[in-house]
Amino acid sequence: MIDTHTAEPSALLREAGLRVTETRLAVIAALADAPHSGVDAVVTQVSNRLASTSRQAVHNVLNDLAAAGIARRIEPAGQPGLYELRVGDNHHHIVCQRCGKVADVDCVTGHAPCLTPSKTSGFDLAEAEVTFWGVCSDCRATEVAQPAGASAPV
Amino acid sequence: MIDTHTAEPSALLREAGLRVTETRLAVIAALADAPHSGVDAVVTQVSNRLASTSRQAVHNVLNDLAAAGIARRIEPAGQPGLYELRVGDNHHHIVCQRCGKVADVDCVTGHAPCLTPSKTSGFDLAEAEVTFWGVCSDCRATEVAQPAGASAPV
DNA sequence: GTCGTTCTTTTGACACAGTAAAAACAAGCG
DNA sequence: CGCTTGTTTTTACTGTGTCAAAAGAACGAC
Numbered sequence: 001m002i003d004t005h006t007a008e009p010s011a012l013l014r015e016a017g018l019r020v021t022e023t024r025l026a027v028i029a030a031l032a033d034a035p036h037s038g039v040d041a042v043v044t045q046v047s048n049r050l051a052s053t054s055r056q057a058v059h060n061v062l063n064d065l066a067a068a069g070i071a072r073r074i075e076p077a078g079q080p081g082l083y084e085l086r087v088g089d090n091h092h093h094i095v096c097q098r099c100g101k102v103a104d105v106d107c108v109t110g111h112a113p114c115l116t117p118s119k120t121s122g123f124d125l126a127e128a129e130v131t132f133w134g135v136c137s138d139c140r141a142t143e144v145a146q147p148a149g150a151s152a153p154v
Numbered sequence: 155m156i157d158t159h160t161a162e163p164s165a166l167l168r169e170a171g172l173r174v175t176e177t178r179l180a181v182i183a184a185l186a187d188a189p190h191s192g193v194d195a196v197v198t199q200v201s202n203r204l205a206s207t208s209r210q211a212v213h214n215v216l217n218d219l220a221a222a223g224i225a226r227r228i229e230p231a232g233q234p235g236l237y238e239l240r241v242g243d244n245h246h247h248i249v250c251q252r253c254g255k256v257a258d259v260d261c262v263t264g265h266a267p268c269l270t271p272s273k274t275s276g277f278d279l280a281e282a283e284v285t286f287w288g289v290c291s292d293c294r295a296t297e298v299a300q301p302a303g304a305s306a307p308v
Numbered sequence: 309g310t311c312g313t314t315c316t317t318t319t320g321a322c323a324c325a326g327t328a329a330a331a332a333c334a335a336g337c338g
Numbered sequence: 339c340g341c342t343t344g345t346t347t348t349t350a351c352t353g354t355g356t357c358a359a360a361a362g363a364a365c366g367a368c
Contacts, residue, residue, distance in 0.1 A: 075231035103275035121257035122291035137276035
């Protein structure tokens with residue numbers, strides 16, 4: 001299998017049976033530059049590289065990449081979907097509860113650590129997904145000045 | 155603290171400073187009957203108990219209950235939000251990749267098992283959320299007859 | 309029990325994210 | 339070069355959830 005984040009983008013596409021197009025290369029480049037990007041962010045990035053690209057094309061490409069296993073879609077609760085190129089390496093995410101920023105969290109304990117549920121309720125287990133929630137350093141800094149639950153002085 | 159799934163619903167509401175209304179009681183009853191219900195399912199359930207209720211009211215109530223800590227909202231990727239009354243007991247969910255059915259998974263290893271990320275990237279960690287993905291027994295049964303990836307014979 | 313304040317619910321409009329489908333276009337093979 | 343098939347564009351639409359103003363109900367005070 002080709003390594004998603006070191007291989008030539010065009011090779012990745014060909015490998016997956018997808019045609020190599022400007023749009024797709026631009027989307028892959030955008031994700032390489034800024035992982036955990038949403039459709040909006042990707043559209044912006046792509047616009048900088050290409051003359052014109054429709055939002056729908058970006059949607060298509062991201063769906064195709066995800067279906068081909070080149071990209072992965074993550075969907076933290078309460079946010080639009082985000083995409084990243086790191087696939088198949090069993091890493092997880094930590095999401096800022098305030099600003100939505102996402103960072104990668106590598107899995108220390110090896111693969112699927114303690115992630116065998118006690119009772120699968122008859123389910124055929126395929127995978128475990130872990131999402132950490134917290135507050136990023138930027139938001140924590142802001143919060144000191146203006147605590148989250150604080151009401152403005154009257 | 156009042157135990158969410160044994161206490162009288164009206165007590166729960168009062169405790170949280172919320173008024174006791176037919177709508178709210180009906181929503182709580184619906185969630186008690188069918189955990190992991192979406193807004194649609196709750197609306198249907200509530201309609202059976204009450205003469206008329208607006209979808210918006212159900213949205214309001216569910217938001218209020220979630221804000222008050224009486225209910226919890228979960229949002230598996232690719233699905234509308236679901237609500238359940240079990241809160242504060244650190245359990246997780248297993249979701250069917252085919253039909254979206256959700257089951258509870260109790261946390262064997264105690265609280266927050268091995269869920270301390272290796273590197274928090276400067277985040278202030280608040281909580282860890284685990285979602286298991288798999289195929290439920292019903293879907294597996296169907297799948298034997300019609301495998302998911304199978305193309306129809308030409 | 310009745311009154312009045314405040315919280316809930318209703319109603320209707322709107323915002324956002326994503327999907328659907330047909331026509332115009334381009335990649336890659338012969 | 340030119341054909342075939344996969345991409346992209348364009349436009350419309352669906353689903354999920356929010357916003358806000360007016361009507362209505364819960365609960366405490368009298």
